[in-house]
Amino acid sequence: MYRGLLLVHTVLVFFTIKSATTLSTAPTDRMNMPTVKFTTQPYEVAVMSTKESYIEGEFECYSGECFEMHKMCDGKIDCVDGRDESPNLCMGTIAGEDHYQCANGVWISHSKCCDNKFDCIDGSDEIPILCEYNEEWKGNAPKPCVEPIDKGLRFDGITAYHENRTHRFVYPNQLTRFKCYDKSSKMEGTEWNVCLITGEWRNDTRCSIKKPNYNKDTNGTNGCVIDKYDENLLIKKCDPFKCVEEVRPPINNMIVEFSCKGNTTLVPSKVKNSKLQCLDKKWINKGFDEDVECKNQCDGTQISCYDTLVPHCSNPRLAMFYCQKMMPAGTVVTFECKIGLRKSPNPLNVTCQDDGTWTDRSALKDYCTE
Numbered sequence: 001m002y003r004g005l006l007l008v009h010t011v012l013v014f015f016t017i018k019s020a021t022t023l024s025t026a027p028t029d030r031m032n033m034p035t036v037k038f039t040t041q042p043y044e045v046a047v048m049s050t051k052e053s054y055i056e057g058e059f060e061c062y063s064g065e066c067f068e069m070h071k072m073c074d075g076k077i078d079c080v081d082g083r084d085e086s087p088n089l090c091m092g093t094i095a096g097e098d099h100y101q102c103a104n105g106v107w108i109s110h111s112k113c114c115d116n117k118f119d120c121i122d123g124s125d126e127i128p129i130l131c132e133y134n135e136e137w138k139g140n141a142p143k144p145c146v147e148p149i150d151k152g153l154r155f156d157g158i159t160a161y162h163e164n165r166t167h168r169f170v171y172p173n174q175l176t177r178f179k180c181y182d183k184s185s186k187m188e189g190t191e192w193n194v195c196l197i198t199g200e201w202r203n204d205t206r207c208s209i210k211k212p213n214y215n216k217d218t219n220g221t222n223g224c225v226i227d228k229y230d231e232n233l234l235i236k237k238c239d240p241f242k243c244v245e246e247v248r249p250p251i252n253n254m255i256v257e258f259s260c261k262g263n264t265t266l267v268p269s270k271v272k273n274s275k276l277q278c279l280d281k282k283w284i285n286k287g288f289d290e291d292v293e294c295k296n297q298c299d300g301t302q303i304s305c306y307d308t309l310v311p312h313c314s315n316p317r318l319a320m321f322y323c324q325k326m327m328p329a330g331t332v333v334t335f336e337c338k339i340g341l342r343k344s345p346n347p348l349n350v351t352c353q354d355d356g357t358w359t360d361r362s363a364l365k366d367y368c369t370e
């Protein structure tokens, strides 16, 4: 029985360490890998060590959030990346022969193994290699999580995934980071994720795929492509001297200038005041492949009215951007505290949403304290 257990330790510790070494800079020789003995040494793998900034009494997730120490290895995932329950932090010293070490390094009482209940956060106390000879065991083992390719996602290079002939997958509690398969699509949700015992991902992430455009006048069939044509986009035809005559799609064999109506802003900013030529249903001098669109704006006074905060505004689609009275959707505002005030340890920012309203601003008033 004990021999069997030792073997299990070897297997489990092996795969947890494998994921750890994939992340660390120095490769470890698999064959010389200490097995059970390894667990007696506390270790912290240097993963992206530049991000580590220890605040006293706290630890930082790779994804950037900070939590109090007591949330570490408490059997509940707090970090979006699951780091607080990872072997990097939880691998403890040997607790005794009557104890069993979970794959994430936490020790549980041996009596909790194969009791048809998941006591380890990774379910490693209910796996076939450990339980198959136990008559009481009902065979309910943790399930791996399969790469969610149907959501446009792939594992990125940092993920120590496993694969068989048909799928790529990770084990429960294993650190995972996604990227979008199609580089032009946008990720919705968290890039980090954790595999749950049920074989499901903890957080819902997907990559949005461009909606097909069936309007022949704007999709390139009858004229040049204008992806986001709506009532705010104003197109004027240019003659050699000026652009005045308003035209509507399809746009073909002419030079035009775009602008926006009402309180909307033209993005990307380089389109503003530039004359674009459409020849044989193709833009000749567009020079970029982003969609041209008119974005709604958010009221800048709503984020600059706090006398404790100094806002910093940026917009990924607009160059040389600064905080102003009205700011287009997509603007991200981060904050500094006025001199003498202390920042809350939780990072905070607000974003201008497509409908022209800011994301939740309620935490702003308490962000800086004396």
Ligand SMILES: *[C@@H]1O[C@H](CO)[C@@H](O)[C@H](O)[C@H]1NC(C)=O
Binding pocket: 144, 146, 164, 165, 166, 167, 169
């Ligand atoms: C590969 O692994 C996945 C996830 O565990 C599983 O669903 C699938 O059946 C496996 N395929 C083969 C051929 O073993």
Ligand SMILES: *[C@@H]1O[C@H](CO)[C@@H](O)[C@H](O)[C@H]1NC(C)=O
Binding pocket: 080, 190, 202, 203, 204
């Ligand atoms: C991730 O999922 C957990 C549990 O469902 C939820 O509490 C948390 O808010 C989610 N985090 C993010 C960033 O979506």
Ligand SMILES: *[C@@H]1O[C@H](CO)[C@@H](O)[C@H](O)[C@H]1NC(C)=O
Binding pocket: 212, 213, 214, 215, 216, 219, 220, 221
């Ligand atoms: C544009 O729309 C037409 C009509 O709906 C469709 O047949 C065509 O495939 C579309 N073209 C493109 C490039 O999406």
Ligand SMILES: *[C@@H]1O[C@H](CO)[C@@H](O)[C@H](O)[C@H]1NC(C)=O
Binding pocket: 262, 263
């Ligand atoms: C633009 O926004 C300002 C301030 O919110 C408002 O007073 C004005 O009526 C708006 N103009 C249009 C054309 O919507």
Ligand SMILES: *[C@@H]1O[C@H](CO)[C@@H](O)[C@H](O)[C@H]1NC(C)=O
Binding pocket: 332, 334, 347, 348, 349
């Ligand atoms: C804004 O906050 C979100 C969630 O806290 C974070 O994922 C994102 O990276 C932040 N963006 C910036 C520009 O700080």
